[in-house]
Structure formats: C-alpha cells, structure tokens
Amino acid sequence: MYDPTVARLTYRGLLGRRRALILGALPVLLIVISVAVRGFTGADDQVAADVLGGFALATMVPIIGVIAGTGAIGPEIDDGSVVYLLAKPVKRPTIIFTKLIVAVAVTMAFSAVPTFLAGMILNGNGQQIAVAYTVAALVASIAYAALFLLLGTITRHAVVFGLVYALVWEALFGTLVSGAKTLSVQQWSLAVGHKVSGDLVTSDVSLATGTVLLVVVTVAATWFAGQKLRTLTLAGEE
Amino acid sequence: MSTLTIDHVSRWFGNVVAVNDITMTIGPGVTGLLGPNGAGKSTLINMMGGFLAPSTGSVTLDGRPTWRNEEIYQHIGIVPEREAMYDFLTGREFVVANAELHGLGDRAAHRALATVEMEYAQDRKISTYSKGMRQRVKMASALVHDPSLLLLDEPFNGMDPRQRMQLMDLLRRMGDEGRTVLFSSHILEEVEQLASHIEVIVAGRHAASGDFRRIRRLMTDRPHRYLVRSSDDRVLAAALIADPSTSGIEVDLQEGALHIQAIDFPRFTALLPRVAREHGIRLLTVSPSDESLESVFSYLVAA
Structure with a gap:
C-alpha cells in the first residue's frame, strides 16, 4: 500500500519548490503572534485558547492542509509529469495512499508542531491547552490532507477551491452558522481536543460524531481519489 | 515480441471526434505514426498507452487491454511529448526512481542511462537540461525495464540534427532487437528515414498504411497546384498546357495570375523555367498554392 519511491518524489516536490516557503510562512506568523501576545498580556489561558482556536486551528491548519494536500498531486497532474507514476505496474490506490501519508506528515509537521510550540509560548500548556489544540491539529491534518488530496485529483483549480473551503466555510460559516458547524473538519477535531483539555476547548459536535465523521471523510476521500486516479485522463497537447 | 492491436477504436470529446474508427496492428520493428498536427496522433497514442479510454473499440497488447490495467506497464515503455518530468531531480535520480517503480534497482537505471549516453550529465538537475537531453532521459526512463513495446509521442520535436540522428539510431536498434516501436511525427522525412512501416492518420481517420515507398508515391503523385504570375500569362498558359505534365490552367483576370x-x-518543375525562357517570358511569381501539410495529407484520405 505504501511505495517509498512515490513518497520520495512527493515530498521532494512538496518541500523543494517555493511551496516550502509558503508552508513555512504561517507557522512563523503564529509563533510571532504568540511571542507578542505573551509579551503584552502575559500568560492567560483564555487568550491562549483564543489564539490557538482562532488562528492556528481555524486558519493555519486548513491552509497548510490545502497547500500540502493539493500540492502532493495537483502540480504533477497539471504539468503531466504524473505520467511517469501512472505508466508503472504500481496500483493507483497505492500511489494515492502514499501521497496521503506524505501530505498528512507534512501538514502535521507544519501545523501541529507550531501549534504546540505556540501553546507552550502562550501559557506553558496551562490547562493542557497546548496539547489539546495540538491533538486537534493532528487529527484535522489527516482529514484535511485526505480531502484536499482528493480535490487535487479532480480539479485543476484545487488550490482555489481548497482556500474557499478553508477560509469561507471553515473560518466564516463554521463560526457563524450553526448548521455548518456540524460539517466542519475544524469542529470535529475540536471535539477530540475537548476530550483532552476540558472547557476551554469547545466544539459543537460530540466526540462520537466528530470521530466518526473524521474517519468517514478521510476514508471516503482517499478511496475516491484512488478510483479517480485509475481513470485519470491525460489531456493531449493537440 | 509484442503485438499491439487497435480494433475499431474511436474517441470523441464532447461532440468533437478526435479518432474515428481506426483499426491497425502494430508488430515488432519500427512503425511511424504520421499525420498533420491535430490529426489525433496524441489521442491515439494516449489510448495505446492506457491513459485514455476509447469511446468505442479496444486497444490490446498481446490480447490484454491497456486501459485500467497497471500490470501492462511491465511491457510498455512510454516517452510522452510533454516536457515536465520532476525537474528538481537529477537525471540519475529520475531514472533510478523510474527503475524503483518497476521494482528494479540502480543497475537497471545505470544501464538505461548508458544506452542513451547520458552518463556524463546524469548528476545535473533536469531543469538545466537541453531539450535533447531531456528527451534522452525520458528515453532512459522508458527503457529501464526493458519493455517489449515502446511508444514515443513526437520524439524528434525540437531536437537538433545530431540529436535526431542519435535517437534514430537508438530506435532503429530497438526495432532490430525485436521490440515493437511506435513513434508519431508530422514530418514525412523523419518517418521515412526511420520507419519500416508507416500508418497515416488524417483528421482522426486512418488514411493509409504500408511501407514508406507506397506512402511516398501517394504523396508525390498527387496533383500539385501553383500560382504563377508572369509578363505574359496567356502565352505562358498556352505553352504549358501543350505539355502532358499539366492537367489544367485557369487564367485569373482579377488576381492577374x-x-x-x-x-x-x-x-x-523542369518545364516551367524552360518554357518561360524559350518564349522570353519573365516569371514574377511561382508559388505552390497547396503545400500546407493539411492539403498534402488530404490527398491521402482520398487515395
């Protein structure tokens, strides 16, 4: 199910180009904000939860997910180099699964790790807030990577759609419209985070609902992406 | 020894028919797929390589379908037309990755790089390669698993004459070894230098099939149209029509030609200047009016 060569090509593609800079920008911003907030207001649990919930989980994690998830396959399909993977006796679902693993790992590295660091800076993991949001970022990374990897296989405009989902749906509707909250990766992962920390991390869905939906979305998106790749049509240049 | 069978294959995109009911069998040796740009060559090659489903009909390699069949790539090597190929890798890294995806190791990669004579630049990044170098590394990636069928889409595009000769030698060698080699091109001279067998496609249809002599004859025996302006069109016309090499002349008063x-x-072509000199006529314009590739090929459709 996992092909080390596909993995190597994927992470070198992801981290080699300008994308690595973009991936690094948001975590750096989060750390800078955390240092500034800590410097101005001192250690405050509520402020820490607001920063991690409002910026790290609501904005940074989905955007990193979009960049890593779509970037794990989108550019190869776009420029046609994916043909070198497809013209091999390697099962297409294996290619997708491997790319998912890489996308998850990259999303985790660039979102969960800085989230934890920011939490430590903000209030030294008081009330387990740093750990809770890190756990939430970890599980969200998996679902986002799967979702945006699928998006990368079905549309050339995956980044645009991904950002619209991340910013408009998750960040805007997800916080304003209660119905949208049930269908939000952010809320599902917060449900998991709530389990760790308690009342400073809140979610609109129950742990059971959140977990089931996270698993269903991840598995379904990955399966569908594998099927999609099996029938991927490479447009000729004529 | 492998045989690629294309059986009543059509492919349409929306209501545009790109490939129209083509049936052909490609056996061992070098076959050239000839046709003007936009004739459907790439579409057909994509179907042969299993990257596109035929709308109707079937493409099989020794009886096994090429579409939705990853195992078939153990026997197929593909050299795509598009340039993109993991430019951030070195040539060696790229070919090694291709070998690994076939379950092979460094040895196979090294052998393939030697075959295309790219060892000298194998540690440079692909992004620094010239077009010809890219083409050879693509070739190496396609040869790494010693395939019995080699598909190349416009492999000579953008190559200089020396690179072209090298690649032709290589493909000829592949054909002589008993591999089935199919390459597409829109240039007759390229195809006739290399291919022992030619398939011609025009506007999505299979226009002709055979050895290059037959195709060459079909292409040169067609009527040629010229537009000629001279100091005395009528005298020139009268003298030319007397010769059996012309079949019709129109005096176009509006155009003055x-x-x-x-x-x-x-x-x-020998007659025209001779007649002009004998009659003391100055030739002002002599231009072939239908030398575009499209019109050349269209004669083949009718043939």
Whole structure:
C-alpha cells in the first residue's frame, strides 16, 4: 500500500519548490503572534485558547492542509509529469495512499508542531491547552490532507477551491452558522481536543460524531481519489 | 515480441471526434505514426498507452487491454511529448526512481542511462537540461525495464540534427532487437528515414498504411497546384498546357495570375523555367498554392 519511491518524489516536490516557503510562512506568523501576545498580556489561558482556536486551528491548519494536500498531486497532474507514476505496474490506490501519508506528515509537521510550540509560548500548556489544540491539529491534518488530496485529483483549480473551503466555510460559516458547524473538519477535531483539555476547548459536535465523521471523510476521500486516479485522463497537447 | 492491436477504436470529446474508427496492428520493428498536427496522433497514442479510454473499440497488447490495467506497464515503455518530468531531480535520480517503480534497482537505471549516453550529465538537475537531453532521459526512463513495446509521442520535436540522428539510431536498434516501436511525427522525412512501416492518420481517420515507398508515391503523385504570375500569362498558359505534365490552367483576370494544376511534378518543375525562357517570358511569381501539410495529407484520405 505504501511505495517509498512515490513518497520520495512527493515530498521532494512538496518541500523543494517555493511551496516550502509558503508552508513555512504561517507557522512563523503564529509563533510571532504568540511571542507578542505573551509579551503584552502575559500568560492567560483564555487568550491562549483564543489564539490557538482562532488562528492556528481555524486558519493555519486548513491552509497548510490545502497547500500540502493539493500540492502532493495537483502540480504533477497539471504539468503531466504524473505520467511517469501512472505508466508503472504500481496500483493507483497505492500511489494515492502514499501521497496521503506524505501530505498528512507534512501538514502535521507544519501545523501541529507550531501549534504546540505556540501553546507552550502562550501559557506553558496551562490547562493542557497546548496539547489539546495540538491533538486537534493532528487529527484535522489527516482529514484535511485526505480531502484536499482528493480535490487535487479532480480539479485543476484545487488550490482555489481548497482556500474557499478553508477560509469561507471553515473560518466564516463554521463560526457563524450553526448548521455548518456540524460539517466542519475544524469542529470535529475540536471535539477530540475537548476530550483532552476540558472547557476551554469547545466544539459543537460530540466526540462520537466528530470521530466518526473524521474517519468517514478521510476514508471516503482517499478511496475516491484512488478510483479517480485509475481513470485519470491525460489531456493531449493537440 | 509484442503485438499491439487497435480494433475499431474511436474517441470523441464532447461532440468533437478526435479518432474515428481506426483499426491497425502494430508488430515488432519500427512503425511511424504520421499525420498533420491535430490529426489525433496524441489521442491515439494516449489510448495505446492506457491513459485514455476509447469511446468505442479496444486497444490490446498481446490480447490484454491497456486501459485500467497497471500490470501492462511491465511491457510498455512510454516517452510522452510533454516536457515536465520532476525537474528538481537529477537525471540519475529520475531514472533510478523510474527503475524503483518497476521494482528494479540502480543497475537497471545505470544501464538505461548508458544506452542513451547520458552518463556524463546524469548528476545535473533536469531543469538545466537541453531539450535533447531531456528527451534522452525520458528515453532512459522508458527503457529501464526493458519493455517489449515502446511508444514515443513526437520524439524528434525540437531536437537538433545530431540529436535526431542519435535517437534514430537508438530506435532503429530497438526495432532490430525485436521490440515493437511506435513513434508519431508530422514530418514525412523523419518517418521515412526511420520507419519500416508507416500508418497515416488524417483528421482522426486512418488514411493509409504500408511501407514508406507506397506512402511516398501517394504523396508525390498527387496533383500539385501553383500560382504563377508572369509578363505574359496567356502565352505562358498556352505553352504549358501543350505539355502532358499539366492537367489544367485557369487564367485569373482579377488576381492577374495563372492557377496551374500539374500532374507530373518533376517534369513540370523542369518545364516551367524552360518554357518561360524559350518564349522570353519573365516569371514574377511561382508559388505552390497547396503545400500546407493539411492539403498534402488530404490527398491521402482520398487515395
């Protein structure tokens, strides 16, 4: 199910180009904000939860997910180099699964790790807030990577759609419209985070609902992406 | 020894028919797929390589379908037309990755790089390669698993004459070794230098099939049209029509020119300047009016 060569090509593609800079920008911003907030207001649990919930989980994690998830396959399909993977006796679902693993790992590295660091800076993991949001970022990374990897296989405009989902749906509707909250990766992962920390991390869905939906979305998106790749049509240049 | 069978294959995109009911069998040796740009060559090659489903019909390699069948790539090597190929890798890294995806190791990669004579630049990044170098590394990636069928889409595009000769030698060698090699091109000279067998496609249809002599004859025996302007069009027309190498001449008063249809191309090209000199006529314009590739190929459809 996992092909080390596909993995190597994927992470070198992801981290080699300008994308690595973009991936690094948001975590750096989060750390800078955390240092500034800590410097101005001192250690405050509520402020820490607001920063991690409002910026790290609501904005940074989905955007990193979009960049890593779509970037794990989108550019190869776009420029046609994916043909070198497809013209091999390697099962297409294996290619997708491997790319998912890489996308998850990259999303985790660039979102969960800085989230934890920011939490430590903000209030030294008081009330387990740093750990809770890190756990939430970890599980969200998996679902986002799967979702945006699928998006990368079905549309050339995956980044645009991904950002619209991340910013408009998750960040805007997800916080304003209660119905949208049930269908939000952010809320599902917060449900998991709530389990760790308690009342400073809140979610609109129950742990059971959140977990089931996270698993269903991840598995379904990955399966569908594998099927999609099996029938991927490479447009000729004529 | 592998045989690729294309059986009543059509492919349409929306209501545009790109490939129209093509049936052909490609056996061992070098076959050239010839046709003007936009004829459907790439679409057909994509179907042969299993990257596109035929709308109707089937493409099989020794009886096994190429579409939705990853195992078939153990036997197929593909050299795509598009340039993109993991430019951030070195040539060696790229070919090694291709070998690994076939379950092979460094040895196979090294052998393939040697075959295309790219060892000298194998540690440079692909992004620094010239077009010809890219083409050779693509070739190496396609040869790494010693395939019995090699598909190349416009492999000579953008190559300089020396690179072209090298690649031709290589493909000829592949064909002589008993591999089935198919390459597409829109240039007759390329195809006739290399291919022992030619398939011609025009506007999505299978226009002709055979050895290059037959195709060459079909292409040169067609009537040629010329537009000629001279100091005395009528005298020139009268003298030319007397010769059997022309089949029709129209005096176009509006254009102030002659539209000449020649049926014996070599004879006509010798006749025209001779007649002009004998009658003291100055030739002002002599231009073939239908030398575009499209019109050349369209004769084949009718043939």
